[in-house]
Amino acid sequence: MTSVETPSFTELEAVAKRVRRDIIQMITAAKSGHPGGSLSAVELLVGLYFDQMKHDPKNPKWADRDRFILGKGHAAPVLYSVMAEAGYVPKDQLNTLRQLGSIYQGHPDVRFIPALEASTGSLGEGLSVGIGMALAARLNGSPSRTYVVLGDGEIQEGQIWEAAMFGSFHKLDNIVAIVDYNKIQLDGWVKDIMDLEPLGDKWRAFGWHTITIDGHNPSEVRGAYIEAAHTKGKPTAIIAHTIKGKGVSFMENNPKFHGTAPSADECQKALAELA
Amino acid sequence: MPTNTKYELKIGPATREAFGRALVALGRESEQVVVCDADLSKSTYTHLFAKEFPQRFISCGIAEANMVAIGAGLAAAGKIAFVASFSAFVLNKGFEQLRVTAAYPNVPLKVVGTHSGISIGEDGPSQMSIEDLSLATALPGFVVVSPADDASMFALVKTLAYHPAPCFIRAGRAKAAIIYNEGDKFPIGGSKTLLEGKDLTILAHGLMVAESIRAAEALEAEGISTRVIDMYSIKPHDVEAVHKAAAETGAIVVAEEHLTDGGLGVKVAQTVALGTPCVMEFVGVQDRYAESGTPESLLDKYGLLARDVVAAAKKVLARKK
Ligand SMILES: Cc1ncc(C[n+]2csc(CCOP(=O)(O)OP(=O)(O)O)c2C)c(N)n1
Numbered sequence: 001m002t003s004v005e006t007p008s009f010t011e012l013e014a015v016a017k018r019v020r021r022d023i024i025q026m027i028t029a030a031k032s033g034h035p036g037g038s039l040s041a042v043e044l045l046v047g048l049y050f051d052q053m054k055h056d057p058k059n060p061k062w063a064d065r066d067r068f069i070l071g072k073g074h075a076a077p078v079l080y081s082v083m084a085e086a087g088y089v090p091k092d093q094l095n096t097l098r099q100l101g102s103i104y105q106g107h108p109d110v111r112f113i114p115a116l117e118a119s120t121g122s123l124g125e126g127l128s129v130g131i132g133m134a135l136a137a138r139l140n141g142s143p144s145r146t147y148v149v150l151g152d153g154e155i156q157e158g159q160i161w162e163a164a165m166f167g168s169f170h171k172l173d174n175i176v177a178i179v180d181y182n183k184i185q186l187d188g189w190v191k192d193i194m195d196l197e198p199l200g201d202k203w204r205a206f207g208w209h210t211i212t213i214d215g216h217n218p219s220e221v222r223g224a225y226i227e228a229a230h231t232k233g234k235p236t237a238i239i240a241h242t243i244k245g246k247g248v249s250f251m252e253n254n255p256k257f258h259g260t261a262p263s264a265d266e267c268q269k270a271l272a273e274l275a
Numbered sequence: 276m277p278t279n280t281k282y283e284l285k286i287g288p289a290t291r292e293a294f295g296r297a298l299v300a301l302g303r304e305s306e307q308v309v310v311c312d313a314d315l316s317k318s319t320y321t322h323l324f325a326k327e328f329p330q331r332f333i334s335c336g337i338a339e340a341n342m343v344a345i346g347a348g349l350a351a352a353g354k355i356a357f358v359a360s361f362s363a364f365v366l367n368k369g370f371e372q373l374r375v376t377a378a379y380p381n382v383p384l385k386v387v388g389t390h391s392g393i394s395i396g397e398d399g400p401s402q403m404s405i406e407d408l409s410l411a412t413a414l415p416g417f418v419v420v421s422p423a424d425d426a427s428m429f430a431l432v433k434t435l436a437y438h439p440a441p442c443f444i445r446a447g448r449a450k451a452a453i454i455y456n457e458g459d460k461f462p463i464g465g466s467k468t469l470l471e472g473k474d475l476t477i478l479a480h481g482l483m484v485a486e487s488i489r490a491a492e493a494l495e496a497e498g499i500s501t502r503v504i505d506m507y508s509i510k511p512h513d514v515e516a517v518h519k520a521a522a523e524t525g526a527i528v529v530a531e532e533h534l535t536d537g538g539l540g541v542k543v544a545q546t547v548a549l550g551t552p553c554v555m556e557f558v559g560v561q562d563r564y565a566e567s568g569t570p571e572s573l574l575d576k577y578g579l580l581a582r583d584v585v586a587a588a589k590k591v592l593a594r595k596k
């Protein structure tokens with residue numbers, strides 16, 4: 001992972017498909033969890049762990065590694081599956097998700113997986129923690145970059161905007177905020193609960209270089225991460241338009257699957273679609 | 276309350292459901308009732324109110340601190356204002372706002388935290404609230420209650436709505452055993468003696484009330500006469516009942532789904548110290564965070580079952596001269 005050959009989009013898409021299958025199986029086995037927001041973020045995480053991030057699963061505490069924080073911690077299954085694919089954690093235990101004693105806790109928990117950068121689950125805090133890490137990298141003269149994936153509902157938290165103000169004021173160009181803009185939160189559609197628009201204007205007004213992409217298109221995802229890395233003197237926000245439940249027809253754009261596990265039947269249907 | 280009551284402890288609705296139904300009843304009673312929620316209305320049961328009174332339901336987005344202060348503004352302007360979320364979020368994220376916009380100016384905001392304790396299960400520690408009573412009781416002037424079942428939650432929500440002080444109501448996610456009847460009264464600062472006894476007293480709140488009844492029955496079978504009191508009112512608490520328990524039984528166990536640092540236990544210990552001091556033991560979460568698991572497996576691992584109350588009772592009796 002430290003010296004990477006650029007993977008082909010076909011390879012990235014194959015990983016993404018395996019991750020989606022894992023997500024469905026894990027949450028079905030656990031009988032609870034958050035499939036919708038796990039499925040919407042797949043390409044965003046795959047693009048980091050298998051393409052853009054400099055990291056080493058054999059040396060997870062390497063000081064100059066790039067860091068990843070899942071601000072929207074309830075999407076833990078996508079992170080666990082991607083980390084398992086990358087070799088950080090065992091794949092064969094993914095289906096112990098949410099069981100007593102499992103390292104695959106309901107929300108990412110550094111006590112159980114030390115390779116995680118942060119314990120999350122209370123929305124709104126990950127970006128600030130990431131900024132702290134980016135600041136530390138700058139103080140240490142380290143090339144390390146920090147990536148934080150945020151939910152669109154999550155960025156209703158005021159702390160996100162305090163962090164945004166801080167990031168640009170301090171010219172932190174080694175932090176990237178990625179908004180998984182899947183348009184749905186827990187109680188329903190974001191636009192009905194607390195609309196975010198004009199979202200790009202907001203991030204720009206807060207001093208962030210802002211890139212809008214299709215968050216399921218591996219080429220656009222790669223392009224955005226590269227553009228962020230080349231942006232100097234300010235932080236970058238990537239607004240990734242995504243589909244909640246992406247890849248499973250009956251979960252797509254369906255608020256019900258924010259926090260409902262598929263039944264055994266639904267699991268079979270989903271896996272057939274992801275074959 | 277009769278001495279030899281047998282409690283069936285049939286499983287009833289979760290206390291969060293009773294909260295939701297009480298809101299609807301209040302909404303019908305008074306035009307002044309407004310309810311704020313932070314993207315958890317399906318979980319907190321405020322969706323029942325939202326459905327019937329959409330004009331008076333205020334969706335705040337995922338922004339608990341803002342919600343608390345908005346609620347305080349509504350209450351200061353004369354509304355009967357409720358703000359609800361998971362206990363962990365409304366208290367921890369909203370604490371400064373609770374302090375400065377509700378407690379300090381004595382604004383009668385009603386704060387409701389559902390999903391308290393560790394019995395929420397699989398979601399794990401970030402969503403579990405085990406510090407909420409320490410925080411809420413630390414706020415001067417706040418009334419703090421932790422009802423054990425459906426009827427007591429319903430009654431307390433209805434009472435506190437009209438109480439002219441800020442209030443915190445602790446609710447649970449898990450289904451709760453039925454202890455009371457509809458229409459039973461639960462005054463602020465009161466308690467309910469559920470079983471009489473002379474060898475020791477168990478003081479409990481929330482889901483530990485049912486566990487304590489089970490524990491008392493087990494102790495009774497071994498010839499240990501056990502008093503059980505539901506201390507649904509955490510602040511103010513029933514000082515008289517505590518003094519009486521200390522003086523008459525000489526040993527107290529406090530059982531709560533909360534950290535033993537803070538919560539009811541330390542409040543009661545303070546009261547006991549000021550009256551007839553007696554030996555005490557504390558059943559609760561011990562200075563640590565829990566983890567994911569089924570509610571049952573967590574209550575087992577973290578020592579919150581009748582079995583654990585029995586063990587504490589024997590310990591306290593061994594220390595009683
Ligand atoms: C501070 C806080 N408040 C509330 C919650 C409960 N909660 C969990 S997920 C969620 C909705 C999140 O929506 P979004 O950020 O859009 O996530 P996604 O659509 O990506 O799943 C809520 C309200 C929480 N985890 N943290």
Ligand SMILES: [Mg+2]
Nearest residue numbers: 152153184185
């Ligand atoms: Mg969303």
